[in-house]
Amino acid sequence: MTYVAFQMLIGDRAKYIGLLFAVAFSTFLLQNQTSIFSNLMKRAGNQIRDVTDADVWVMAPKTEYFDQTKALQESDLQKVRGVSGVDYAVRIFKGLPIAKTRKGQFAACSVLGLDDATLLGAPRNMILGNWQDLWKPNCIVLDKAGYLLLFPGEELKLGQELELNDQRVKVVGISDALPAFTTFPLIHARYTEALTFQGRQRQQLSFVLVRPTVGTSPDELATRIAEQTGLMALTTSQFQRASVVYYLKNTGIPVNFGITVVVSIIVGLVVTGQTFYLFILENLKQFGALKAIGVTNGSMLGMVLFQSSLVWFVGVSIGTALSATFFNISSLVIQLRHFIFFWESAVGVAAFMLLIIALASSAGLMRVIRLQPAEVFRS
Amino acid sequence: MKIKGLILPTVAGICLVYAAVSIAQSHPQRVLTDPPKAPPRTSFAHTIAAVGLIEPSSESIHIGSHRIGVVTKVNVIAGDKVAKDQVLFRLDTRDLSAQRKTALAKIAQATAESRTTAVLLDQARRRLKSANSLTDPRALATEERDDRASECARLEAQLATSQATIALAQAELETVETEITRSTVTSPIDGTVLQVRVREGEFIEGGSSNDPRLIVGTIDPLHLRADIDEFEIARLKPGAKAIASPRGDAERKYELQFVRYEPLVIPKKSLTGDSTERVDTRVLQAIFRLKNPDDRLFIGQQMDVFIESHPRKSDS
Numbered sequence: 001m002t003y004v005a006f007q008m009l010i011g012d013r014a015k016y017i018g019l020l021f022a023v024a025f026s027t028f029l030l031q032n033q034t035s036i037f038s039n040l041m042k043r044a045g046n047q048i049r050d051v052t053d054a055d056v057w058v059m060a061p062k063t064e065y066f067d068q069t070k071a072l073q074e075s076d077l078q079k080v081r082g083v084s085g086v087d088y089a090v091r092i093f094k095g096l097p098i099a100k101t102r103k104g105q106f107a108a109c110s111v112l113g114l115d116d117a118t119l120l121g122a123p124r125n126m127i128l129g130n131w132q133d134l135w136k137p138n139c140i141v142l143d144k145a146g147y148l149l150l151f152p153g154e155e156l157k158l159g160q161e162l163e164l165n166d167q168r169v170k171v172v173g174i175s176d177a178l179p180a181f182t183t184f185p186l187i188h189a190r191y192t193e194a195l196t197f198q199g200r201q202r203q204q205l206s207f208v209l210v211r212p213t214v215g216t217s218p219d220e221l222a223t224r225i226a227e228q229t230g231l232m233a234l235t236t237s238q239f240q241r242a243s244v245v246y247y248l249k250n251t252g253i254p255v256n257f258g259i260t261v262v263v264s265i266i267v268g269l270v271v272t273g274q275t276f277y278l279f280i281l282e283n284l285k286q287f288g289a290l291k292a293i294g295v296t297n298g299s300m301l302g303m304v305l306f307q308s309s310l311v312w313f314v315g316v317s318i319g320t321a322l323s324a325t326f327f328n329i330s331s332l333v334i335q336l337r338h339f340i341f342f343w344e345s346a347v348g349v350a351a352f353m354l355l356i357i358a359l360a361s362s363a364g365l366m367r368v369i370r371l372q373p374a375e376v377f378r379s
Numbered sequence: 380m381k382i383k384g385l386i387l388p389t390v391a392g393i394c395l396v397y398a399a400v401s402i403a404q405s406h407p408q409r410v411l412t413d414p415p416k417a418p419p420r421t422s423f424a425h426t427i428a429a430v431g432l433i434e435p436s437s438e439s440i441h442i443g444s445h446r447i448g449v450v451t452k453v454n455v456i457a458g459d460k461v462a463k464d465q466v467l468f469r470l471d472t473r474d475l476s477a478q479r480k481t482a483l484a485k486i487a488q489a490t491a492e493s494r495t496t497a498v499l500l501d502q503a504r505r506r507l508k509s510a511n512s513l514t515d516p517r518a519l520a521t522e523e524r525d526d527r528a529s530e531c532a533r534l535e536a537q538l539a540t541s542q543a544t545i546a547l548a549q550a551e552l553e554t555v556e557t558e559i560t561r562s563t564v565t566s567p568i569d570g571t572v573l574q575v576r577v578r579e580g581e582f583i584e585g586g587s588s589n590d591p592r593l594i595v596g597t598i599d600p601l602h603l604r605a606d607i608d609e610f611e612i613a614r615l616k617p618g619a620k621a622i623a624s625p626r627g628d629a630e631r632k633y634e635l636q637f638v639r640y641e642p643l644v645i646p647k648k649s650l651t652g653d654s655t656e657r658v659d660t661r662v663l664q665a666i667f668r669l670k671n672p673d674d675r676l677f678i679g680q681q682m683d684v685f686i687e688s689h690p691r692k693s694d695s
Contacts, residue, residue, distance in 0.1 A: 010384040020387065052412040075608050075647060075660050081421070081428030081683075082611060084690065088418035089428075117627040120414035132415070228691055314391035321394035324401035331405065340405045346398065 001295070005303035008283055009310065015279055022275045023315025023353060024322065026268030030349040031323040031341070033264055037257040039339040044247045045240030046178035046338075047110070047186070051121045054090070054209035055218040058225055058233045065246035066239065067110075067182060069094055072205040072231065079229045080208045085216040086225075090120040093191050094206040095198040096184070100163040101150050109146065109164075110184040113194025113206075120209060123188050129158045129173030134190055141173035145334050146185020164197040178338055181247060265352075272353070273360035276311065280304065280364030287368045288376030297369050304368065308361040316350045419629040419683035422622055425691070427614055429665075431605035431623055431684040433676060435596025436668070437568055442593040444583045445561040446470055455593075457575045461566040467593060468577055470562040479555045485548035493541030500534035507531050570597045573678055601669045601676060603635060605684045606662040609644060614688040621667055623682040625675075633676070635667035635684070 010016050048057065048066055058080050060070035080089040093113030100106040114121045114134065122131040123141055133139050144156070151160060160171045169189070177186045189197065195204050210233070212221040218235040225233035234242060248254050280287075287300060327341040421428070448470035455467050507527040510519055566572075577583065577592040603623055607615065621635040641664040665686070669676065 006384060049409060052409060053414045055411070073660065075662075078428040078430065078608055079610065081419075081685070082426055082614075082688070084425050086421075088414075088420050090414065090418045115418075117629070118414040118416045118418045120418060122415055124412060310388065313395075314387050317391035317395040317398070320398040324398040327405065328401055338407070340407060341398075341402050343402045343406065346402060 001299050001303055002306055004290070005306045006310070008286055008303075009307045012282075015275075015282070019272075019275050019279060019311050020315045020318065022268075022271040023311060023357070024319040026264065026272050026356075027316050027319025027349055027353055028322040028326075029264045030261065030268060030352065031320065031345050032326060033257060033260050034349065035323070035327065035342050035345040036339065037253075037261070038342055038345065040181075040253065040257075041244050041247060042240075043179055044181040044243040047112070047180050048236055048240045048243065050123070050178045051092075051209065051236070052124065053120045053122075054211050054236070056210040056212065056222045056225065056233055056235055057239045058089070058208040058210060058229070058231050059206070061230065061232045063232055065243040066094075067180075067243075069206045072208065074205055076229065076231060077205065077208050080210060080225055080231070083221075083225050083228050085212055085221045087211045087213040089208050089210045090115045090118055091191065091205050092121055092207045092209055093194050093204055095194055097164050097197040097199075099150065099185065099187070102161060102163075105150050105152065107146070107149055108184050109187045110180055110182065111164075111187045111189055111194050111197055113189055113191040116190050116192055119190070121188070123173070123175035123177050125176040127174045127176050128156055129171075131173055131175070131188070133172035134188065136172065138167070138169045138193065139172040139189075140169045141175050141188040142171050143175045143177040143179075143186040145179060145183075145337065146187070147171070147174050148334060149183075149185055165199055167193075167196055169193075169197075176337075181243075268353070269356050269359075272315075272356050273363075276308065276357060276360040277364050280361065280368065284367060284371060285376050288371055288373050291371060292373035292376060300368050301365065304361050304365050308357045312354050312357045316353050319353075320346050320350065416627065417629045419624050419685070421685035422632070423620070423685060423687040425614075425688045427607060427611045427686045427688045429605040429607045429611075429684040429686065431603040431667070431682045433669070433678050433680045433682065434602050434604050435570070435573065435598050435678060436600050436602045437570060437595075437597035438602075439573065439591075439678075440567060440570075440595045441591035442467060442564060442566075442595055444470065444564055444592070446558065447584055448562065448582070450577055450579055450581050450583060453575065453577060453579055455572045455575060457572055459572045461570060461572055461595065463567065463569050464565045467564045467566055467572070467595075469564070470583065472559050472562045475555050475559045475562065479552060479559070482548055482552035482555055486545055486552065489541055489544035489548050493538055493545060496534055496538045496541050500531065500538055503527065503531045503534050564593075566595055568595065568597060570595050573598075596678070598678065601672045601678070602638065603667045603669055603682060603684065605665045605667060605686070606647060607665055607686070609661045609663060611688070612644075612663050614691065615663075615665075616687060616689055619687040621684060621686040623667075623669075623684045626681050626683065629683065631675070633672065633682075634670040636670050638666040638668050640665050 044065065058072075058076070060072055063069060077089060077091050080086060092115065093111075095111045095113065096108055097111060098106055099109045112121060119131070119134060122134065123143075124131070126141070127144055129141070131141055134141060140162070142150070142162075147156060147160075150162070154160075156174055158172055158174070162169050162171065175186070175188065177188075180186060198204075210221065210225065212218055219238075222233040222235050222238070225231065290300070323346065324341055327339060330336040330339055451469050451471045453468040454465075455461060461467070507524075507530075510524045510527050513519055572593065573596050574591070574594040583592060605621075605623075618637055621637065622632045623635055624630070624632050644661050644663050647660050647662045667684075
């Protein structure tokens with residue numbers, strides 16, 4: 001019976017290919033859109049994720065997301081250090097000064113000021129140069145996209161100079177830092193120097209970064225720090241999520257992508273469902289004939305299930321491979337760097353396609369089961 | 380036909396494997412790392428963290444000058460060990476030397492005058508005596524004898540004046556000599572010269588020592604002044620253990636011995652150095668002695684301090 005079902009499926013090649021195309025392209029479209037959307041939103045928390053030396057972020061109460069901070073007092077660092085369960089606590093500064101090149105190109109940059117004593121938060125993924133050179137005076141590490149933005153048309157090389165708040169700094173490294181949601185170039189510098197890029201402010205400590213002692217979980221410690229210091233403390237993943245949620249709430253991006261995704265779902269549903277339903281309808285004669293020779297409804301069910309799962313498997317596999325290829329290629333484009341194909345999106349869409357095909361085939365199946373064998377011979 | 384039909388499912392299988400491998404390979408791994416240099420860590424279960432400055436156990440003595448003037452000689456360089464009362468620097472005293480000469484001349488003059496008066500007084504006394512010794516009152520006019528007596532009295536008074544003038548001149552001399560002594564600045568303690576910011580030929584103003592010209596202190600033992608946030612005061616434990624590590628070298632830990640608290644809670648010292656900075660918190664200063672300092676610690680160095688404390692009420 002399986003063989004018959006298979007032959008029935010591939011017998012009409014045009015329909016077969018059409019069916020596969022519908023499934024494959026729906027899969028590709030959905031996976032592509034959901035993954036790009038997730039990647040884009042994930043960028044809101046990328047700078048948080050990129051600091052791998054700590055698990056808990058302490059910030060001013062009511063902070064909503066990474067890019068908007070209110071400075072803490074210097075003494076808050078000591079307060080956090082006094083909380084039990086803290087292995088270490090180190091300060092970090094985040095600023096948004098304007099960097100200017102010799103040729104006059106300028107851009108607002110997202111600067112991370114790393115504690116002078118420890119360099120906690122140093123960019124570990126380097127394309128050129130060493131982050132260790134940050135120990136030297138007036139040296140910074142710039143990310144690759146920022147470099148291309150500030151020095152358009154120039155090849156990647158070290159030793160380029162930037163002017164930040166009337167100070168000359170040298171680029172001693174080009175990093176592959178995870179891109180931020182805002183497209184600002186990312187600069188890593190030392191804390192005391194980063195402060196001078198920004199101009200004087202009364203308080204300058206942006207975050208305290210904490211790692212818990214062995215045996216204390218980040219969540220537990222974050223709760224404890226918040227309780228005991230009155231500051232806001234979030235684990236890396238909580239803070240990432242909060243930043244993503246902020247952008248989800250406050251930008252039109254989710255609506256925009258949401259519409260695309262909904263449309264893709266509808267198109268996928270209609271095209272795939274309808275094609276498959278039509279396929280069954282058109283084969284109704286064959287099913288009728290089979291019924292007439294005494295094939296049971298159970299076997300019919302098996303046949304339709306086999307056909308639908310084969311279509312699903314082939315279509316989804318090809319679609320997923322298309323998506324994977326898309327992301328393999330797009331990761332080479334600087335604007336789309338670090339965009340990945342989420343396995344959640346791959347699996348989720350595959351499951352969703354299965355649901356659509358199941359719906360379509362069950363609709364067709366109803367016709368098959370209700371079919372009187374005699375009907376085949378009527379017309 | 381059968382094989383032909385199987386091509387697409389096979390291709391699909393390959394596609395699936397390819398997609399799975401691609402996803403697995405591109406999936407970012409977030410590996411936790413350790414900071415490039417170890418950050419300061421406490422050694423205690425419950426701790427109060429503070430920032431401390433290394434200072435001399437005598438505290439920094441900003442040497443002042445009694446007088447204003449130009450420096451003629453600096454006797455020490457930074458790092459010198461000095462004994463109590465050892466000369467640190469001298470100011471120009473030429474004006475005082477001149478005053479001293481005047482004072483000496485005044486003394487000489489007054490002495491000479493008093494000697495003249497003494498001779499005259501002697502003579503007058505003799506004349507009065509001879510007048511008084513006359514047995515016949517008619518031998519000399521009464522008026523003449525009275526005149527001799529007055530002359531005697533006048534000269535006695537004049538002698539007293541001269542002596543007072545001598546005393547005054549001597550006092551003046553002493554004043555000048557004291558000023559000369561005060562032009563030499565000496566060390567108030569046995570200690571070490573920590574900073575010399577005075578050079579020969581420079582002018583020294585008296586008064587405020589915000590801009591100290593010369594700093595002296597006792598560097599054995601070394602002390603550490605730790606600023607404890609006022610919110611943490613409740614958790615302080617008397618005689619608690621404490622450790623400190625220098626900035627940028629947290630692996631090196633120094634044990635501290637509690638010495639005393641400053642009785643006064645003061646505003647936190649400004650860190651940005653901005654003169655318009657407002658105070659946001661107050662700190663209690665605790666003084667510790669460094670138990671075994673080595674030659675890699677310097678006065679004025681900042682240290683991260685951890686003090687053993689009572690647990691917080693919310694700590695279970």
